[in-house]
Amino acid sequence: MKKFIWILFTAFYFWNCLAFLDFNRSKNEFSKDSLLVLLGSNDVGVPAGGGTADPSGTRIQSSDELFTILIPEGAMDETVEFKITKYNSTQAPLPSGYVPTSSIYQITPSYKFKKEVVVTIALDRAKAQSMNLNFGKSRGFHVSNTNSETDGLRMPGWAGVNTTLDSENIIFHTKTFSMFGGGTPPPGNLPPVINGAYYYLKPGTLHIPYQLRADVLEPDGDPMNVYLVVGPAGGPTNYFSMQREGTTNWYESNIPYEAMSPGGILIQVIAVDVHGQKTARPSTGTFLYPADSGNPTYISQYNPDRDGDGFNDVWEVDTGFNPNNAGSPPGGTPYPPGLPVAI
Structure with a gap:
């Protein structure tokens, strides 16, 4: 399975050649x-x-x-x-x-x-x-x-x-x-159809996306897997399984803190059925946030460490610390929290 996913990732990595x-x-x-x-x-x-x-x-x-x-x-x-x-x-x-x-x-x-x-x-x-x-x-x-x-x-x-x-x-x-x-x-046999893919910004931060959700349909009713491809701008990307939301067609995954680099975040959603038929969103390659958002505010203000204390702001919010205060968390607090296990 890991070999198949690596081949899939390589194909889409080299496909990333069109403008958004x-x-x-x-x-x-x-x-x-x-x-x-x-x-x-x-x-x-x-x-x-x-x-x-x-x-x-x-x-x-x-x-x-x-x-x-x-x-x-x-x-x-x-x-x-x-x-x-x-x-x-x-x-x-x-x-x-x-x-x-x-x-x-x-x-x-x-x-x-x-x-x-x-x-x-x-x-x-x-x-x-x-x-x-x-x-x-x-x-x-x-x-x-x-x-x-x-x-x-x-x-x-x-x-x-x-x-x-x-x-x-x-x-x-x-x-x-x-x-x-x-x-x-x-x-x-048809590949999955991605009806929509959305990224969500973390409240209390400066325009940092923390979650991806995708509405995915398998037109033949075949079993499928939905993956979030994500990583820091200029760095490696990795595959994470997106979890289905109950019995709906929606799948979700959080973005790992380590992907939230100052240079931006590479994002793509890929759905693959049991026959290897695949669909991606965007289809032209990874989406670079905030540069590809088209929103001047996000592009100019995006900052994953607003107070400059070396702690990711989303992690600070998630763990109850103040992302606007360099003294919160206090010195000696362990970080980073570790990269979640990828597929």
């Missing part, structure tokens, strides 16, 4: 370089309609009538004009081997709703059949820089969504807007 997503926060749009990564092409997109939404709820449809959004009453507290941009890229690198079988639709501005909205996308069944894809397992995917988790910050890249297939249409629910598309997998 750069989000233009002032315009609520992805940059040109980010679109190249997301779409797999230089498709500039074309205007495809839009509409005005307010607290009373509304229905918004793209001009090609293949993309529809139903916003229920009470999902918003304000009036917003949404714009739809359509991308016809057929090379979008959707995760888990899914092939794009719809256009990609971007909704601006990015937005978080109080209630779930319903998204419907028409798929190209003829394309799926011509490529011998498994149309019955088609799924929706999205990219969003707006977080649906109350305290969690979203990892970048395409993520799956729980999807219903109705004839040629996929239907799913979401609380956030950015970019949506549909994909269809090849026949045979």
